[in-house]
Amino acid sequence: LLDRLRKLRQQIVFNELLRSCMSPELQVQEGTSNTNESPTRRFNFEITTESPSYISIVSLPSSTTGAVTRSSLVFIEITIGLNGSILVSSSSSKNIPLLSRLIENSLNIPLSLYHTFASETN
Numbered sequence: 001l002l003d004r005l006r007k008l009r010q011q012i013v014f015n016e017l018l019r020s021c022m023s024p025e026l027q028v029q030e031g032t033s034n035t036n037e038s039p040t041r042r043f044n045f046e047i048t049t050e051s052p053s054y055i056s057i058v059s060l061p062s063s064t065t066g067a068v069t070r071s072s073l074v075f076i077e078i079t080i081g082l083n084g085s086i087l088v089s090s091s092s093s094k095n096i097p098l099l100s101r102l103i104e105n106s107l108n109i110p111l112s113l114y115h116t117f118a119s120e121t122n
Contacts, residue, residue, distance in 0.1 A: 006082040007052075013084035013107065014052040020108040021047055045113060053080050059113055074117070078103065 045059035057076040075091040076099070088100040095116050102112035 009084040010080050010082050011052040013086065014049075014055070014080050016107040017055060017078065017080070017103070017109055018047075018049060020110060021045075045110070047109075054078070055080070055109070057109065057113070059117075076113075078109075 045057050048056040055078040057074075057078070059074045059076065060072065073091075074095075077089045079087040079089075081087065086100070086104050088096055088103055090096050090099060099112055099116045102115055103109065106112055
């Protein structure tokens with residue numbers, strides 16, 4: 001019974017992470033001073049999965065302008081262990097602790113990616 005509960009928890013965490021990516025488009029409103037309109041930033045990423053334990057993401061940070069090169073892409077791997085534990089690895093090693101904490105606490109990949117890379121550019 002305990003083994004089945006661990007596998008169920010793993011599948012639930014995987015489903016929540018995947019569901020967070022299924023919104024039509026993540027748009028984050030950035031405030032501007034004294035106006036009713038605010039610019040919208042789009043955050044693009046591609047996701048590959050192996051249910052229930054692996055999610056791979058290739059993301060283009062919203063601050064990138066001009067031609068897309070391999071060095072401007074960020075590669076992220078999320079491994080979901082039994083009991084729903086999450087392990088995050090990234091090609092941008094300085095962002096792993098923040099990204100990992102955000103994903104673990106929010107179970108929202110787009111939101112976590114945005115806040116990780118927004119803090120990098122601000």
